[in-house]
Amino acid sequence: MEDRRLYSPKMVRDILEKHNFKLSKSLGQNFLIDGNIVRSIVEKGGITEKDFILEIGPGIGTLTEELSIKAKYVVGIELDEALLPILKETLRERKNVEIIHGDILKIDLEELFHKEFKGESIKIVANLPYYITTPIIGRLLEEELNIQGIIVMIQKEVARRMIAKTNSKDYSALSIFVQYYTDPEIILNVPRSVFLPKPKVDSSVIRLNLKNQKMKVENKEIFFKVVRSAFNQRRKTIQNSLSSKELNISKEKIKEILTLCNIDPQKRAENLTAEDFAKISSLFPPI
Template structure:
C-alpha cells in the first residue's frame, strides 16, 4: 500500500498522471503521518459511515477505510478521480463521487449510500467555501452526527470566538447554535504539500440545535443584519430589519442597552430578540 503522505509518492503521482495542484481549489496535501493519525483519532471513525469532502489523493481516506463501515468521498477535481480509484481500489467500502459539494443533492447521496443511517463528516475544507459547506451540512437536517474539519487558522478563530473576543462574528453564533464545539489541534503549514501561507486547525463539531423552538429564519436574519454593519450600534444595524421604535421596546423589555453592538450580544441575546419579534 502506497504511503500517500510521502512527498516522494505525491511527486510520483504528479509525474505518472500529469497532475498539477490547483490553487483556486485550495489543494494542499498532508505529508505527515502523525497528523493523519490525529485526525483519525479525533474523528472516531471505526464502524461509522463517513462522508469525506475534498479527499485529494486519498491520504486520510486510505486510513479511514481500514476501520470505518462505509466511506463516501466527494471530490470536485475530475483529474483526481483516476488517482483516487487507483489509490483506494483495494477497499470495497468506498464510493468515489466527482461533484461540487455545494451543488450536489446531499440528501440523495446520504440516502443512497448510508441507507438512512447516521454518518460523520471528515474534511479538509477549502478556505474560500468553508462557511457555505458548513451551512449546507448543518441546515439540511441530515443524519450527520458530527464533523471533524480542518480549516485555516483565521476561520478557526472565528468559529471558536464568543462575544468577549475580537474574532466574534455571525459564523461564531451560527456554529454555536448548531453544534457543541470540541477544540482539536493546530496543524502547521510545514506539513502540507504545497505549503500554504498560514497554519490550519482541526476542530470537531458535535451537531445539535441549541434551541429548537426559535424561528431560525428570524434569528439568523437578525444576526446577519447585526454583523453586516458591526461598527454601528445594534439599534441602527437592525433598523433595516425592524422599526427602531419596536426595537427600543424590545430592548427595554430585555434590559439591553441601545448603544450595544452586534459583537456585544450573545447567542442567547439574539434568541431573546428573535422570540420577541416572533411573538
C-alpha cells in the same frame, strides 16, 4: 511501511508526476504530506470501526486511506474529474471505499445518504478549500441530515471564529450560526508546512458535534437575519446596527424591543449572547 503510505511526501510527488497532475489554485488544492497529522485527524476525530464516513474532497486519497483503515465504510465526493483516475489507483486495495464525482454544494445529499448509507448516521470528514468553507458547512447544518458530527480542516482564523464566545474579537455571526447547531471544539492545529504546496496560512481541525436539542427560537430565518445585521456593523451600537434597510424597522421600534428584552441599546453585537438575539428576534415583526 511509512514510505508506502499516501501521506509520504515522496509518494505524493511520485503520484502527481506519474499522472502529470497540475494542482489547481482555483480549487484550493493542498495535499497533506505528514503521517502524524493524518493519523491525528482520524484518532482525535474519534473515528471507529463502526463509523460510516462521507469525505468531502479526498484529493489523491491521503486521508481517505487512513479513514478506510479505521472506519467501516467511506464515501468520497471529489469535484476535480482529473483526480478520479488517481483515486482509482491509490485506493484500489481499499474495498470499503466508494468515490463519487460531484459538487458537494449541488449534489442531492438526502438521496446520496439513502443510497450509500442506507439510513445509517454518518460522520463528515473534510479538508476544505478556504474559500468555500462557510457555504459547505452551512449547507450540511441547515439541511439537518442524519449526521453525528463534522470533522473538518479549515483556516485557523475561521476555526477560532467558530468556537468564539461573547465579548471576544473573534465572536461573530458565524460563531452563533455554528453554535446554534453544534458544540464545536478545535482538536488539532496544523502548520502550513505539512501541505504540498504550502498554503499561506495555518489550519485547524475542528470537530462539530451536532446538538440533539437546539436553542429555542421563534423564527429561525428572522433570528439569523437579526444576527447577521448586528454583526455586519459590529462597531455600531446594537440599536443602530439593527436599524438597517435589511431589517426594515425603525430605530424607535428597535429601542422598544431592546427595552422589553432588558438589553442596553448602547451594547454592541459582540456583547450579546445567542439567547439575547433569540429574545430580540422573537419580538420582531415578519421581515
